[in-house]
Amino acid sequence: MIVTVASGKGGTGKTTVAVNLALTLAGDARPLFLDCDVEEPNAALFLHPKIEERREVGQLIPEVDPEKCTYCGRCAEVCQYSAIAVVAKKVLVFPELCHGCGSCTLNCPTGAISEVLDVMGTIERGWAGSVEFAQGTMDVGEAMAVPIIHQLKDWVIPAAPGERPVILDAPPGTACPVVESMRGADFVLLVTEPTPFGLHDMRLTVEVARDELHLPVGVVINRYGVGDEGVEEYCAAEGIPILMRLPLDRRIAEAYSEGRPLVEALPEYREQFAALWRRIEEEVENAD
Numbered sequence: 001m002i003v004t005v006a007s008g009k010g011g012t013g014k015t016t017v018a019v020n021l022a023l024t025l026a027g028d029a030r031p032l033f034l035d036c037d038v039e040e041p042n043a044a045l046f047l048h049p050k051i052e053e054r055r056e057v058g059q060l061i062p063e064v065d066p067e068k069c070t071y072c073g074r075c076a077e078v079c080q081y082s083a084i085a086v087v088a089k090k091v092l093v094f095p096e097l098c099h100g101c102g103s104c105t106l107n108c109p110t111g112a113i114s115e116v117l118d119v120m121g122t123i124e125r126g127w128a129g130s131v132e133f134a135q136g137t138m139d140v141g142e143a144m145a146v147p148i149i150h151q152l153k154d155w156v157i158p159a160a161p162g163e164r165p166v167i168l169d170a171p172p173g174t175a176c177p178v179v180e181s182m183r184g185a186d187f188v189l190l191v192t193e194p195t196p197f198g199l200h201d202m203r204l205t206v207e208v209a210r211d212e213l214h215l216p217v218g219v220v221i222n223r224y225g226v227g228d229e230g231v232e233e234y235c236a237a238e239g240i241p242i243l244m245r246l247p248l249d250r251r252i253a254e255a256y257s258e259g260r261p262l263v264e265a266l267p268e269y270r271e272q273f274a275a276l277w278r279r280i281e282e283e284v285e286n287a288d
């Protein structure tokens with residue numbers, strides 16, 4: 001079962017929930033954990049994985065051989081993203097606009113275009129005890145996270161047998177990288193705070209996960225006890241189950257600041273995370 005843990009904004013406790021869920025399932029289940037927050041991956045700070053394999057990832061972009069090019073302009077005509085232009089006796093490629101679709105290469109009449117890898121970041125895999133760990137990291141200055149997340153998922157998820165729990169820690173927000181992190185999931189777990197800001201961002205995430213991708217969703221309210229009833233009322237009105245309430249507890253914040261996973265610093269929370277996973281399983285079963 002594949003569960004994506006998401007939140008409309010950063011700082012809601014999304015990584016805390018994802019990491020502690022994985023650690024609670026550790027053991028015979030051998031969960032697979034993916035840190036898809038490629039702009040700022042930080043789950044490794046809590047899981048301390050031993051990295052065993054690393055590879056560069058990116059996108060294939062066109063490279064033009066000036067010996068073969070006739071400057072006919074066909075490549076620029078077929079590019080839907082204005083990522084290649086023919087100016088006088090020069091072909092210019094704009095990697096930041098290129099989507100790697102290969103159309104220019106296919107349509108070049110002289111075979112002047114070959115494809116080269118434009119490195120955007122790295123993906124890594126290894127183990128943190130019995131939790132299989134994988135993360136992507138985007139290079140500084142890169143603009144596109146989606147290809148990195150896509151290649152990270154492609155690398156590790158197909159190798160994990162279907163019965164193993166797979167937990168993805170999505171980037172914050174509701175943009176394309178989040179959609180890519182949710183694609184193919186069986187369930188989306190939304191982590192929010194019981195405040196008007198938390199509610200606003202959670203609604204946007206529900207629109208993406210439930211309304212656009214048609215995935216079952218559930219909510220974890222973090223820092224329960226602050227704020228107002230808005231999130232509870234919204235979930236009741238929308239029929240969205242609240243699967244866990246993590247209280248505002250100073251000890252949780254202290255464990256986080258020390259880089260200690262909650263279920264190790266405060267083992268009494270382990271049963272709550274185990275119950276959370278059981279609730280997710282029930283929700284997925286009911287959605288089938």
Ligand code: SF4
Nearest residue numbers: 069070072073075108
């Ligand atoms: S389509 Fe090929 S030959 Fe024509 S301008 Fe582009 S690279 Fe050159």
Ligand code: SF4
Nearest residue numbers: 079098099101102104
């Ligand atoms: S690979 Fe696709 S997006 Fe990139 S330059 Fe060629 S046609 Fe344009």
